[in-house]
Amino acid sequence: MRPHLSRVPGVLGEIARRRAEEVVPYPLPPAPEAVPSFREVLFQPGLSVIAEVKKSSPSEGAIRALDSVAAARAYQRGGARAISVLTEPHYFGGSLEDLLRVRQAVDLPLLRKDFVVDPFMLKEARAYGASAVLLIVALLGELTGVYLEEARRLGLDALVEVHTERELELALEAEAEMVGINNRNLTTLQIDLTTAPRLGRLAREAGFGGVLVAESGYSRREELKPLEGLFDAVLIGTSLMKSPDLEEALRALVG
Numbered sequence: 001m002r003p004h005l006s007r008v009p010g011v012l013g014e015i016a017r018r019r020a021e022e023v024v025p026y027p028l029p030p031a032p033e034a035v036p037s038f039r040e041v042l043f044q045p046g047l048s049v050i051a052e053v054k055k056s057s058p059s060e061g062a063i064r065a066l067d068s069v070a071a072a073r074a075y076q077r078g079g080a081r082a083i084s085v086l087t088e089p090h091y092f093g094g095s096l097e098d099l100l101r102v103r104q105a106v107d108l109p110l111l112r113k114d115f116v117v118d119p120f121m122l123k124e125a126r127a128y129g130a131s132a133v134l135l136i137v138a139l140l141g142e143l144t145g146v147y148l149e150e151a152r153r154l155g156l157d158a159l160v161e162v163h164t165e166r167e168l169e170l171a172l173e174a175e176a177e178m179v180g181i182n183n184r185n186l187t188t189l190q191i192d193l194t195t196a197p198r199l200g201r202l203a204r205e206a207g208f209g210g211v212l213v214a215e216s217g218y219s220r221r222e223e224l225k226p227l228e229g230l231f232d233a234v235l236i237g238t239s240l241m242k243s244p245d246l247e248e249a250l251r252a253l254v255g
């Protein structure tokens with residue numbers, strides 16, 4: 001079952017509709033061996049970092065033409081608990097090959113970062129080595145629960161991404177076990193770092209006991225302060241990718 005994308009506004013709608021046109025199922029390679037669960041590694045005490053391999057983005061254009069494997073290895077050395085790999089090609093310069101190559105190079109659980117708009121993309125994620133997938137509520141709406149169920153059936157964890165109070169409600173209704181709060185509005189691309197703490201508090205007040213991840217826009221250590229005691233993890237891409245030394249940048253950010 002596919003979501004209705006015709007009325008999704010802004011850049012998000014543009015990317016997602018293009019993605020949907022491209023999904024044509026094909027025979028998949030056998031999935032690589034299982035690695036530690038994405039969700040479980042984030043349950044460790046303290047704020048975990050999910051470091052992201054991201055070569056370009058709609059807001060920044062080209063970020064860095066660094067090889068994905070080199071980036072992922074530096075992240076692992078720097079203490080990342082998990083790695084996110086963009087697989088969207090047109091706007092983010094990613095690929096499934098990047099995901100598989102990173103899988104073969106590091107031991108950390110991987111998140112397939114893409115605009116999932118067809119259940120086949122979940123099977124694909126698993127076949128190319130992901131332990132988890134991103135599910136964006138602004139795209140999947142009421143179908144979020146269906147995609148969550150299908151991800152579970154395939155043995156994948158799902159990071160359910162929200163940006164508004166209404167989307168958070170939908171994520172909690174769908175019984176998400178990991179919720180990502182994106183500081184970036186994917187329609188306008190604006191960042192507001194007060195979004196994650198605000199919606200994070202609401203999620204906890206509503207009794208959410210799962211993994212909470214703050215996403216986007218972090219580049220300085222002080223910015224992580226409001227997340228302490230509330231969030232399990234933070235997802236960081238651009239500021240790390242832009243650093244001359246990714247390992248050092250990661251250590252400097254989280255100590």
Ligand SMILES: O=P(O)(O)OC[C@@H](O)[C@@H](O)c1c[nH]c2ccccc12
Binds near residue numbers: 113216237
């Ligand atoms: O590069 P940043 O600002 O550190 O952000 C990372 C990550 O949160 C961002 O890439 C992201 C969050 N949600 C997404 C959905 C699709 C594509 C990308 C994203």
